[in-house]
Amino acid sequence: MSAHILAIDQGTTSSRxxxxxxxxxxxxxxxxxxxxxxxxxxWVEHDPEEIWSTTLATCRQALxxxxxxxxxxxxxxxxxxxxxxxxxxxxxxKPIHRAIVWQDRRTADFCRKLRDSGHExxxxxxxxxxxxxxxxxxxxxxxxxxxxGARRMANEGRLAFGTVDTFLLWRLTEGRVHATDATNAxxxxxxxxxxxxxxxxxxxxxxxxxSMLPKVKNCSDDFGMCAPALLGSxxxxxxxxxxxxxxxxxxxxxxPGMIKSTYGTGCFIVLNTGEQAVxxxxxxxxxxxxxxxxxxTYALEGSIFVAGAAVQWMRDAMGLIETASETGKLAREADxxxxxxxxxxxxxxxxxxxxxDARGAIFGITRATGPAELSRxxxxxxxxxTRDLLEAMAGDWNGMKTTVLRVDGGMVASNYTMQFLADxxxxxxxxxxxxxxxxxxxAYLAGLHESIxxxxxEFAATWKQDKRFEPSLDGEIRERKYSGxxxxxxxxxxxx
Numbered sequence: 001m002s003a004h005i006l007a008i009d010q011g012t013t014s015s016r017x018x019x020x021x022x023x024x025x026x027x028x029x030x031x032x033x034x035x036x037x038x039x040x041x042x043w044v045e046h047d048p049e050e051i052w053s054t055t056l057a058t059c060r061q062a063l064x065x066x067x068x069x070x071x072x073x074x075x076x077x078x079x080x081x082x083x084x085x086x087x088x089x090x091x092x093x094k095p096i097h098r099a100i101v102w103q104d105r106r107t108a109d110f111c112r113k114l115r116d117s118g119h120e121x122x123x124x125x126x127x128x129x130x131x132x133x134x135x136x137x138x139x140x141x142x143x144x145x146x147x148x149g150a151r152r153m154a155n156e157g158r159l160a161f162g163t164v165d166t167f168l169l170w171r172l173t174e175g176r177v178h179a180t181d182a183t184n185a186x187x188x189x190x191x192x193x194x195x196x197x198x199x200x201x202x203x204x205x206x207x208x209x210x211s212m213l214p215k216v217k218n219c220s221d222d223f224g225m226c227a228p229a230l231l232g233s234x235x236x237x238x239x240x241x242x243x244x245x246x247x248x249x250x251x252x253x254x255x256p257g258m259i260k261s262t263y264g265t266g267c268f269i270v271l272n273t274g275e276q277a278v279x280x281x282x283x284x285x286x287x288x289x290x291x292x293x294x295x296x297t298y299a300l301e302g303s304i305f306v307a308g309a310a311v312q313w314m315r316d317a318m319g320l321i322e323t324a325s326e327t328g329k330l331a332r333e334a335d336x337x338x339x340x341x342x343x344x345x346x347x348x349x350x351x352x353x354x355x356x357d358a359r360g361a362i363f364g365i366t367r368a369t370g371p372a373e374l375s376r377x378x379x380x381x382x383x384x385x386t387r388d389l390l391e392a393m394a395g396d397w398n399g400m401k402t403t404v405l406r407v408d409g410g411m412v413a414s415n416y417t418m419q420f421l422a423d424x425x426x427x428x429x430x431x432x433x434x435x436x437x438x439x440x441x442x443a444y445l446a447g448l449h450e451s452i453x454x455x456x457x458e459f460a461a462t463w464k465q466d467k468r469f470e471p472s473l474d475g476e477i478r479e480r481k482y483s484g485x486x487x488x489x490x491x492x493x494x495x496x
Contacts, residue, residue, distance in 0.1 A: 005447045006062065006073045006235065007439040008055055010080045010164050011243065012101065012265045015054035017062035018439045019073070022452055024462075026436075028066025030058040037098060042105035042347065045098035048086050051164060052171050059231060070233035076172070076226060077239035077446030079246035079438045080164040082187045085139035087150070087212070088167070090160050093175055097147050099164070100139040103266075103305060103347050107138035108356045119205060126192045126199055128277060128286030130354055134303070136163060137189035137206045144208070154209050161212040163188070165240050169223055172237060177224035179215040182291040183245035191216070193288055194277060196296060219245070219290045220445040239445030243438045244268040244301065245290055249445060250437030251406045252460035254297075259390075259403060262438070263411035266350075267307035267382055269389045271300045273397060282352045282392035292448075292456070300396060302351040302389030306344035306360075308411050310378040313346065320371040328416040330375035339481065340364040341384075341488035342377035349492070352392040357494040364484075382411065383421040384485040390425065404428045404468075408437040415469075423473035424482060433464040 003022030009015075013036065019028040032054040037045040063069065083102035088095045100106070111131050114120070120131040129135055140161055144151045153159050162170065166180045185191040185198075190208065192199040198213050217223065223237040241249060244262060248270045251260040256274035261267060270289065277286050277298040289299035306313075311327055314320045321327060341363045343349075348356035362377065390405075405427060411417055412431050422429040434440055447453040 003452050004066075004068060004073050005443040005452065006059060006076045007443040007446070008059065008076065008078045008168065009243070009436070009439040009442065010051060010055055010078070010168060012081045012103075015051065015058050016439065017055070017058040018436060018443070019062050019066045019068065020440070020443045022447070024434065024440055024443065028062040028064075028068065030061035030065060032058055040106070042108070044101040044103045046084065046101055048088070048095040048099045048167060051099065052168065055168055056230060063231065070231040070235055073235050074452060075236050075238040075446040075450050077442030077444070078165050078168055078237065079241055079243050079442035080168070080184070082163060082184060082242035082244065083134060083136050084164050085136045085143070085161070086164065086167045087140065087143045087159055087161050088170075089153070090158055090175075093170065096150055096159070097143050100142070102134060104139065105133050105347055105356055107133040107142050110138050110141070114205070123189060123202065123205075126194070126202060127186070127189050128193050129187070129189050130283060130285070132354060133356060134350075135187060135189040137202065137208070140208050140212070141206045154212055157209070157211040159212055160214070161208075162214055163242075165242070166214045169237060169240070172226045172230065173224040174227045179217055179223055181217055181219045181221070181240040182288045182296065183219060183242040184240065185216045186288040187242060193286070193298070218292060218294060219249070220292055220449045222449070236450070237446070238449040239442055239447075241290060241441060241445055244270055245288070245299075246438045246441030246445070247408055248272065248289055248299065248441070250439070250441030251408060251432065252456070252463040253406065254456040254460050257403065258406070260406045260408065260437070261386060263307050263382060263407065263409035265307065265309045267304035267385065269302045269386065269393070271393050271397070273298050273300055278397045280392070280396045282395050283354045284351050284389070284392055284396055300393055302392060304382070304385045304389070305347050305350045307382045308409070309346070310342065310344040310381060313344070314374065314378055320374060327375040327379055328414045330372040331379050331416050334372040334376040335368060338364065338366065338369060338373050339484050340369055340373045340377040341485055342374065342381045343488050343492045344378070344381050345492050349489070352388055353489070353493060355493050358492045361488070361492050363488045363491065379414065379417045380420055380424075382417065383424045384482065386421060387424050387482060404430050406430050406432065408432060408435055418469045422469040422471045424478060426471045426475070426478060428471070429469040431466045431469070433466045
């Protein structure tokens with residue numbers, strides 16, 4: 001059997017497929033962007049058919065680019081944008097509505113009513129999550145309440161729900177498998193992360209029939225077989241994990257206390273807390289880091305809704321830059337005497353604030369402020385938010401020590417951003433030799449099931465560093481700049 005693994009990395013703005021060999025070296029890659037829909041303010045949607053078509057197309061293109069056929073692939077691993085919600089007809093496989101994306105805020109009022117009714121403590125106790133529109137549960141409820149005939153079809157057992165991994169798995173297996181993994185299930189607000197099961201009380205709260213739900217499996221497991229007509233031959237699907245948990249695995253953060261931070265459209269920091277599900281007093285999320293061999297490893301997570309999306313905003317909405325790569329050069333040219341802060345609360349603020357009604361703002365601009373200063377502010381905003389999260393984590397868990405931060409995602413290619421991150425954290429930042437750690441994590445999980453890759457401890461020993469960024473900023477300047485950031489954030493908050 002060939003030792004090649006096909007990793008599907010289905011993200012918020014693009015679908016990618018990467019083929020790895022048994023040394024986790026890239027053999028072939030393909031990527032396609034797809035359309036983002038914004039029907040109303042705060043609403044974000046995707047076309048599920050476009051998610052599927054771009055995924056299938058990139059899988060085929062990656063095989064061609066690697067000069068391989070489906071018979072050369074030992075297994076498929078899937079990693080995906082989490083919380084994004086799709087509901088489809090079981091009989092036809094046809095979605096009944098566009099995918100409601102994790103960034104979507106349409107159910108914020110519903111969440112507020114549930115909080116005001118006193119339900120949030122129960123939700124948090126069982127799921128580790130806050131009662132927020134970010135997660136899948138209220139999105140499913142919205143579809144059932146607002147799409148004609150949906151409630152009746154759901155009650156008759158004719159509808160299926162899935163996060164993106166589940167929808168792709170359904171399509172890959174031509175409807176034979178309706179399943180997800182524990183990490184994606186833990187982000188729905190319907191899954192009891194302590195008992196590892198769908199929770200009846202939560203399903204009643206959100207008025208969702210259990211017949212809609214997928215089976216929950218380990219991250220490295222038997223997820224069925226890809227239909228032979230799709231890629232040319234049947235391929236086993238053997239690994240699934242939500243993108244941030246896949247990055248935790250890909251960064252080999254298997255020991256309690258290890259931290260990874262992924263910088264993509266948003267930024268997500270995940271801290272491995274081992275077998276202990278740590279409750280947060282700082283509005284962080286308690287979640288499942290991964291589940292292997294029926295053993296659950298927990299994590300604390302902080303979510304920044306806007307990271308790379310701030311650079312996209314400068315390019316696409318403001319027209320200040322033509323390419324994202326320009327920002328680093330512009331940031332270096334910025335006037336050091338201007339303290340400009342961009343609070344990118346375009347869709348509210350995530351942890352540790354969780355203020356869905358906050359909106360973006362720029363502070364400190366003068367007549368001399370231009371694209372260079374705004375570029376620096378956009379890049380630095382990600383670093384300030386990272387410090388916010390790490391300080392919250394340190395307050396929640398005494399097992400966390402000052403440590404190295406392992407980073408990945410598109411933004412970490414910016415040396416300027418990574419150096420400022422080390423400076424504002426006053427801690428080393430390690431960039432791995434392979435930046436596509438979400439895809440690596442998916443590939444590892446699939447290959448682990450097929451005995452292609454070693455157990456986690458041996459795999460961790462193979463992790464390689466590309467560059468370490470050491471802090472060099474004067475301590476007084478660091479604290480002055482961070483104090484300015486906190487003041488800027490305080491002015492955008494709508495919640496105390």
